[in-house]
Amino acid sequence: MDKFAYTPALPDGLNASATDAISPDGSPELGKQYVIPARQGRAIRLKKGQLLTILNPHGNQVCDFFAIVEGVPGEFLSMEHCRTALGRIYVGLGDILVTNRRRSLIEIVEDTSPGVHDILIACCDLPRYQQLGASEYHDNCADNFKMSLLAIDEQIIHVPSPFNIWMNIPVAASGEFEWKPPVSSPGDQIVLKAHEDCIVVMSACPQDMTPVNGLNSLPRELEFQIDET
């Protein structure tokens, strides 16, 4: 096989994200608490006005968050466009996150954590783990994104840069940054409101080769539920 071969919409390996969708088409049951098992992803269809609550049961776990406009696979939540819209490299309570067409898509309406999240760093992928020294397949957020979509019969060629909820990447005045453990606590939650119908993908980041999921580098599960406004 050509070692440079790459099919962007297909994962480099497999885990249960490819099969264990929350429902055949990703539509959620309102008010039901769902689990994203450690190292896996899930896709859901979120309607305009609905609220998505993401819970961090252990406090240490980063959630790589993606959103694609329903029916418009080329329009998705875009961190570079968010940075332009916000005039900042951090996000906070009340901020509205925008798409690559600069439309409002996701609003942060509640956050019980200290509000330390990342909008700079690309999601992890197999080459990232190989560069860190992994010799076998390693679960990763790019593949979780692709598999979660395939599990609800969707396919997106591009993996957008994610909203990394609870990921702690302090940036110094020099421009240098560090990879730090989350400052969130067990039971912290963030509530996001959809401004358009969208497909949301969340990945419980399987990073265990840097401390972004805590000093013990033990990826854990996340939970979520959807409610009407």
Ligand SMILES: [Zn+2]
């Ligand atoms: Zn990751």
